Amino acid sequence: MDHRPQAWGRPRDDVYGAYDPSYFHNSGPKTATQSPIVTGTSVIAIKFKDGVVIAADNLASYGSLARFTDVKRLRPFLNASVVGFGGDVSDMQYLDRHLKELAIDVAYITPEASEQTKDFTAANLFTYLQKVMYHRRNHFDPLWNQILVAGLDNDDAPFLASVDLRGTSFTSPSLATGFGAALAQPIMRKYAATEEDAAKLTREQAVDVVKECMKVLFYRDARSLDRYSIAVVTKEGVELKEDEQLERQSWAFAERIKGYGTQTV
Numbered sequence: 001m002d003h004r005p006q007a008w009g010r011p012r013d014d015v016y017g018a019y020d021p022s023y024f025h026n027s028g029p030k031t032a033t034q035s036p037i038v039t040g041t042s043v044i045a046i047k048f049k050d051g052v053v054i055a056a057d058n059l060a061s062y063g064s065l066a067r068f069t070d071v072k073r074l075r076p077f078l079n080a081s082v083v084g085f086g087g088d089v090s091d092m093q094y095l096d097r098h099l100k101e102l103a104i105d106v107a108y109i110t111p112e113a114s115e116q117t118k119d120f121t122a123a124n125l126f127t128y129l130q131k132v133m134y135h136r137r138n139h140f141d142p143l144w145n146q147i148l149v150a151g152l153d154n155d156d157a158p159f160l161a162s163v164d165l166r167g168t169s170f171t172s173p174s175l176a177t178g179f180g181a182a183l184a185q186p187i188m189r190k191y192a193a194t195e196e197d198a199a200k201l202t203r204e205q206a207v208d209v210v211k212e213c214m215k216v217l218f219y220r221d222a223r224s225l226d227r228y229s230i231a232v233v234t235k236e237g238v239e240l241k242e243d244e245q246l247e248r249q250s251w252a253f254a255e256r257i258k259g260y261g262t263q264t265v
Helices: 089-108 113-119 122-138 185-191 195-200 203-220 252-256
Strands: 038-040 043-048 051-057 060-062 065-068 074-077 081-088 145-152 158-163 169-171 174-176 227-234 237-245
Touching: 038 089, 043 081, 043 145, 043 158, 043 185, 043 195, 043 203, 051 074, 051 081, 051 145, 051 158, 051 203, 074 089, 074 227, 074 237, 081 089, 081 122, 081 227, 081 237, 089 122, 089 145, 122 145, 122 158, 145 227, 158 174, 174 185, 185 203, 203 227
Parallel strands: none
Antiparallel strands: 038 060, 038 081, 043 051, 043 174, 051 227, 060 065, 074 081, 081 145, 145 158, 158 169, 227 237
16 A cells, blocks of 8 residues: 555555546546535425425525525425425426426326326325436435425325435325424424324414424524425415515524623623
8 A cells, every 4th residue: 555645545556557547437527416515404294184284494505504595495386286395405406497397298288288287186296206216316316305295186185295315205194304304293293193183183273383393493403594485285276475484583582591692690
């Protein structure tokens, strides 16, 4: 081995010959798809008796820096489903473009477009995305996202499912990605531990639960923001609000703590 500091761990060229770097096939364009830098945090969702409520904050962090504060991570599809993205933002943008092209194909490619649009439920969309994610994983080039799909299934019942970069997929009455799996899920499971519990929830109750979870995430997750997007998916379509705000002056209570800031005690 070559023990000179500038070449620690490499075989000596004068003994073994120069190393052939062509093995790495590094003649193509530089890529960084396996090292996510700009990422989004939690996406949370819960079923209720008529549909699904889903929410995600508008922050994209550059490493540990809260860099981009207006990144919308909920995407409606054909006014029948909502896709929520956690993880790498560039891969989210790739999937968003892909889904827009798919929506155009479904809506305009045949004379029976209106009927096809009705048939392309959240359950069908989720199956498609699961195949996409698993296909990329099998090519060792995964899309670094965890995705929630909210909407209705083929029987017009509330549908909520998750798929990650490995193609692992599952459904549940409530789901969360990132830190939300540890911080928001316990709250949501108090109201929707089973499908029967979720069927008893009203729309207003489900929205209140999700807003409470977003508040907890803002206080407890360092990579979250107090501005968020929230969507309600029912038979009537998607109602999406992309600039919701938690209560103002959330940290005002700190002024009453002795020793805070420049207070005199």
